[in-house]
Amino acid sequence: MIAPKSLFKRDAAINAADVPRRTFVRNALHGYEVKRDLNKAKFQDWQSARETASEIKFEGINHLDKYLAEFAKNAEARGTKVFFASTPTQAREYIINLAREKNVRSIIKSKTMTSEEIHLNDALEKEGFGVVESDLGEFIQQLRNEPPYHFVFPCMHLKRDEISQLFHDKIGSAQTDSPEELTMIARRFLREKYIQADMGISGANFIVAETGMISVTENEGNARLTTSLPKIHVALVGIEKILPKLEDLSLFLPMLGTAGAGQLMTGYNTMFGGPRQPGEIDGPEEFHVVLIDNHRTELLADAEQRDALHCIRCGACLNVCPVFKNIGGHTYGTTYAGPVGSVITPHLRGLQDWKHLSGASSLCGACTEACPVKIDLHHHLLQNRRNAAAEKPVWWEKSLWIGFAILMRQPTLYYWLTKTAPIAQFFHPLVKGSILDPMQAWTRTREFPMSATTTFKDYWKQKKKQGAR
Amino acid sequence: MSSPSTADSRDALFVRIREALANPAISHAHEHPVHPANVTPEATLSQWLPAVGATFEEQLDLLARNSVDLKTEFKVVASAEEAAAHLNTLATENKWTKVATHRGSLNDAVAAQLTTPVYRVDDQFDKVQLETCDAGITECEALVAQTGSVCLTAPSSGGRSLSVLPPHHVVLARRSQLIADLPAAYALLKTKYGAKGYPSFISFTTGPSRTGDIERILVLGAHGPKKLTVLLLP
Ligand code: SF4
Numbered sequence: 210m211i212a213p214k215s216l217f218k219r220d221a222a223i224n225a226a227d228v229p230r231r232t233f234v235r236n237a238l239h240g241y242e243v244k245r246d247l248n249k250a251k252f253q254d255w256q257s258a259r260e261t262a263s264e265i266k267f268e269g270i271n272h273l274d275k276y277l278a279e280f281a282k283n284a285e286a287r288g289t290k291v292f293f294a295s296t297p298t299q300a301r302e303y304i305i306n307l308a309r310e311k312n313v314r315s316i317i318k319s320k321t322m323t324s325e326e327i328h329l330n331d332a333l334e335k336e337g338f339g340v341v342e343s344d345l346g347e348f349i350q351q352l353r354n355e356p357p358y359h360f361v362f363p364c365m366h367l368k369r370d371e372i373s374q375l376f377h378d379k380i381g382s383a384q385t386d387s388p389e390e391l392t393m394i395a396r397r398f399l400r401e402k403y404i405q406a407d408m409g410i411s412g413a414n415f416i417v418a419e420t421g422m423i424s425v426t427e428n429e430g431n432a433r434l435t436t437s438l439p440k441i442h443v444a445l446v447g448i449e450k451i452l453p454k455l456e457d458l459s460l461f462l463p464m465l466g467t468a469g470a471g472q473l474m475t476g477y478n479t480m481f482g483g484p485r486q487p488g489e490i491d492g493p494e495e496f497h498v499v500l501i502d503n504h505r506t507e508l509l510a511d512a513e514q515r516d517a518l519h520c521i522r523c524g525a526c527l528n529v530c531p532v533f534k535n536i537g538g539h540t541y542g543t544t545y546a547g548p549v550g551s552v553i554t555p556h557l558r559g560l561q562d563w564k565h566l567s568g569a570s571s572l573c574g575a576c577t578e579a580c581p582v583k584i585d586l587h588h589h590l591l592q593n594r595r596n597a598a599a600e601k602p603v604w605w606e607k608s609l610w611i612g613f614a615i616l617m618r619q620p621t622l623y624y625w626l627t628k629t630a631p632i633a634q635f636f637h638p639l640v641k642g643s644i645l646d647p648m649q650a651w652t653r654t655r656e657f658p659m660s661a662t663t664t665f666k667d668y669w670k671q672k673k674k675q676g677a678r
Numbered sequence: 679m680s681s682p683s684t685a686d687s688r689d690a691l692f693v694r695i696r697e698a699l700a701n702p703a704i705s706h707a708h709e710h711p712v713h714p715a716n717v718t719p720e721a722t723l724s725q726w727l728p729a730v731g732a733t734f735e736e737q738l739d740l741l742a743r744n745s746v747d748l749k750t751e752f753k754v755v756a757s758a759e760e761a762a763a764h765l766n767t768l769a770t771e772n773k774w775t776k777v778a779t780h781r782g783s784l785n786d787a788v789a790a791q792l793t794t795p796v797y798r799v800d801d802q803f804d805k806v807q808l809e810t811c812d813a814g815i816t817e818c819e820a821l822v823a824q825t826g827s828v829c830l831t832a833p834s835s836g837g838r839s840l841s842v843l844p845p846h847h848v849v850l851a852r853r854s855q856l857i858a859d860l861p862a863a864y865a866l867l868k869t870k871y872g873a874k875g876y877p878s879f880i881s882f883t884t885g886p887s888r889t890g891d892i893e894r895i896l897v898l899g900a901h902g903p904k905k906l907t908v909l910l911l912p
Contacts, residue, residue: 237894251728258726260717271703274695281688287878293688345900346891362891369893388892392900399901404805420876430842430887430902437838437879438805448691455868459860460723462882463825473728474825476888477902479881486878490780490801491837496878502691510698 213542214565220540221569230366231535237365238528244471245525251473252463262464263583266519269418269451273509276418276451277500283421287483290497293448297327300501304329304410304443305336307497311441313338313408317399319425319432320344321412322360322522323445323501326544329410341402343431345395352379358538360545361469361524366537399431409435409493413446414521415461416498419454420482423498426465428476436481442493444481448500449509449518455480461521468581469523508556514589517552519582526576526586532569541566548576552589560597567593630660723861730824730858737823737856738910744826748885749898751907758784761850761909762791765815768907769794772846774812778803780836782817784850784911789815799840814844814903819880820866821851821908824859827884828908831867832877841883847903851910 211219224230249255269276281291294300308316316338324330330351333340342351346363350356352375357363364372369386376382382394411432413423423444425432436442452461458480466475485492508518527533527547538546543554543566551566567590576586598606616623634657640646642653651657663671716725731737738754745752755761765788768774778797779785789796797803797811808814816835818828828849830841841847857863863882871877887902898904 240894252726253729254716254726257717257721261721261723261726264717267703271699273699274692277695278692287875292684293691295687295691295694299687343901344891345889349891362894364891365894367892372892388895389897391892392889392897396899396901400809404809422876422880428888428890429900431900433838433842433881434901437842448695456723456861456864459864460727462860463727470890472884474827474882474884476884476886477881478827478884479879480876481878482876482880483878486832486875489832489837489878490799490803491839492832492878500691502694506691506694506698509695510701512701512704515703 213562216542217540217565217569220542221536224537224540225535230537233368234366234537235534237362238534241471241528245467245528246471248467248471248473252467258460258464259581259583262460262581263516263519265452265457265460266521266582267516269453270449270509270515270518273448273451276453277448279418280416280421280451283419284483284498285421287421287486288496289421289483290495292497292499294499294501294503297501297503300327300445300499300503301329301332303497303499304445305332305338307441307443308333308336308338308408311407311495313441315339315402315406316341316408316410317402317406317435317439318342318347318410319412319427319435320347320363321410321445322357322544323412323447324410325356326503327445327501329445341399341406343399343402343429343435344427345392345429345431348395348399349375352376356539356544359524359527359547360522361527403434403438406435406439408441408443409439410443410445411435413444413450413498414465415452415458416446416450416500417452417455417458417480420480422455422480422482423450424458424462424478424480426462426469426475426478428470428472430477433477433479436479436493437491440493441495441497442481442484443497443499445499445501447505448502449505449520464581465521465523468525468579504557508553511556513592514552514556516582516584517549517556517586517589519584520549520553521582522549523581525579525581529575529579531571531573531575536569548586548590549584552584552586552593555593555597560593561601564593564597567591567597624664624666627660627664631662634660724859727859727861728824732858734853734856737858741821741823741826741856744823745908748826749906750826750885751905752910753907754910756912758787758911759791761911762788764909765813765848766791766793768813768846768848772812774846776811777813777815777848778808778811778840778844779815780817780840782834782836782850784817784852785815788850799836803839805839805843808839808843811844813846813848814840814842815848815850816841818849818851818855819870820855820857820863821849821910822857822860822863822882825882825884827860827863827882828906829863829867830879830881830883831871832879838879841881842887842902845899845903846905846907847883847886849906849908851908853910853912856910 415424484496555563886906889900
């Protein structure tokens, strides 16, 4: 198996060179930014809203035991079954056993990134259950047998003709170049699946301790159908989705909509507080909430980066990230791409294997500024770099720094080097970009800046002599 | 369903959480350059959210403007007769053959005057039948001016499916149901259900079903209703 880092480097090079695709993604994200700013401006005070949201999440995450217990108690009181899974295996087994026990044949799913995290579809299919993704973007990605490109916009990298071809090949529809017609093809195809399915699996954007509810945000109505028609509803949720109070949603729903997709309010924000209750005419007979840890408690134990668990997965940090825009979502090789993925993946899947993600950043801080819950993303990237180096120093990096330190402590040596640098640069074109070039990683695709011919010290002396200020 | 490991795995997780929280979170004051002084314990969420006027007229106006943006058809009508007349026009224009509705005073007043056959979703229904209906007519809990949302709940809106399965969702609401903002909506829900228990389904529906998954181009009616009509009765 190729190491994640080598894969990352390979794919980054390939995708960064795909200029048409990059332009396409960049344009789509520009459209998002315009709409987001429009809706942000409607808030009376966006910065205070962020601060408040961050404080609410801080309270929830830093008393996670208390609020999760409260959630479980209140949910169970309404007939919801709550299962706490430490590992992906436990979560998968719980769902598979449930499906077996209830003689489930077909399963409809609405978008849940947590299920991508635990590779639920593969596991269910292996057990012989038919699983269909119902979110349009996820449905397309499922047909392509490819993970989502972006955790909010799963197929934003695809053009309509590619989707048309895909539908033609996989479900035998006629070719079309109209996004509307393509959407209707999926609508027709999925309609009967909702009716047939006996289990619906959803995610959740929030879980509310006070009332034992989960809250699901979506635009298409697929999550509503998934949770209305089948006789069993299973929600798969990360433990960090906690909110203490129900009214907290009045802040989080519009912030998630605005930061996530540039909508003041996403199309459907639905709160589920149990299976069908006495007196209600429909809804599932059973409602199960599977809360999953999967190494989140390791991130929780990091007092410095604990706020990364405040994340509401809005995707705003991806949308503004220059790295994401250039290398694309799949290059990361992670369930969660972009800045937040680079911060949390080393905690979830091992620092040494995934530290390169924290290195692949210019630390511009656009992510931190965009984040609606004020997660200190770019500083966390730095902390990951520091922690990785402290845990397992790299010998050549270390010797480079030793050399650099010597150089910086010897003024004469440094002066001599600045004088000879232009000479070396004169001969540089002979090897530039080749494997003999020590700067190859940079110069293969970029120009190296010309070194100055005078040092600042000389320049200053000169100026003083001339009597300038 | 209870496997023997259920309780164990819960306990194990809580132990890990408590251990993880043993160290208090380190906050980086210097890394939070924007710390608005106005976030005080007395501050209310409404203060940060989009502004809504205090009077009924201002709120009605905001709801109407939000509806335009959302592509919701919003109409103020003077009576149940006028509401029914409008629906009968929609029925002709869109060639409705069957509509569905649930028990409710507004619904009953309007449904009695419809020219289209009505499928009742009162105590139970058949989902295949409901799927063939051209419109679902429901009442609601409230209309939220701030966001242009309709607040639906299982008891107020005929359950979960009626408002999402048919391709056209029609909401009938009273003027008294218009509220300012989201915090007011949650306050209303709390007053009404807090003590006796919340419904299993509460939804803020904001515009018709939509998707931008293909090239970020807006398409209405991805899976839920392609059209949303909100009629405000006296
Ligand atoms: S880190 Fe912040 S901006 Fe990024 S997805 Fe999470 S909440 Fe959104």
